[in-house]
Amino acid sequence: MADTGFMRRVTFAGAAALLFAAPAFVRAQGAAGPARSLLRGAVIDDADERPIPGAIVAIEILRLQATTDSAGAFRMPLVPPGRHVVTVKRLGFSPISAVLNFGPADTLEYDFALIRQATNLPGVAVTTTAAVPPKLVEFEERRLAGFGRFITPDVLVKNENRRLSEVIAQLPGPRIMRGWGNYGWVASSVGSGALERRNQVSQADIARGADPKQCYANVMLDGNMVYAGRPGELLFDVNSLGTNAVAAIEYYRNAATIPSKFNMMGNDTCGLLVIWTK
DSSP, X not given: OOOOSOOOEEEOOXXXXXXXXXXXXXXXXXXXXTTOEEEEEEEEETTTOOBOTTOEEEEGGGTEEEEOOTTSEEEEEEEOSEEEEEEEEOTTBOOEEEEEEEOTXXXXXXXXXXXXXXXXXXXXXXOOOOOOOGGGHHHHHHHHHTSSEEEOHHHHHHTTTSOHHHHHTTSSSOEEEEOSTTOEEEEOOXXXXXXXXXXXXXXXXXXXXXXXXXXXXXXXXXXXXEEOOOTTOOOOOGGGSOGGGEEEEEEEOSTTTSOTTTOOSSSOSXXXXXXXXX
């Protein structure tokens, strides 16, 4: 993600969404300390831009969180450099998530706008089976069609104490490539067509232990592309997400199996991983 010198709002459009915004980077001072970053900003109501107190802003994989004050402001210090998934939640609002790049000793300023969830009017009590979350309605349709590989919410609940890469490894098809430390990336076994994608792995990922000879799958998070195989683009570390924060996963081995809704990259031979968060 490039430094563009300005800040944009992260909003939600549906049950949950991931939007990329170009953050304003300001050199941190004081409490952030060397090599640590600071995330600060506000959480507001998307409808009227009023502040939302009591919202939780968290980087779950790092067990870092902050709570907004009466003015909707929050401050999260001591964030290690890297690419992290930030989630924002508040009772009565739909949660959102965003992938942010933290540089050493930087300050990132972000405003998050939440959309209120529809309130059910009191009335006649109805007993029924649990409703499928809106974002997973189409997931269920694709799962029943059977063109890809799927990890359902119940499987994730049973494995919530495991790394996400370990859960994905249970699927037939994807290959989990492990780097130094906790890094985990999804690759695909493919033919010679993958050569166009090879040797485009960034030097930063090679330094983390990524094999440049592998064909890495595209990755979408909540319907947004977070890795598309562009030269120099950072691979998406699936272990940057806590398993307990993920609702469902889809995997498509090649272009022939990728649904037209997701097939944005043409004849992509390296497959597609689609992750839906809670």
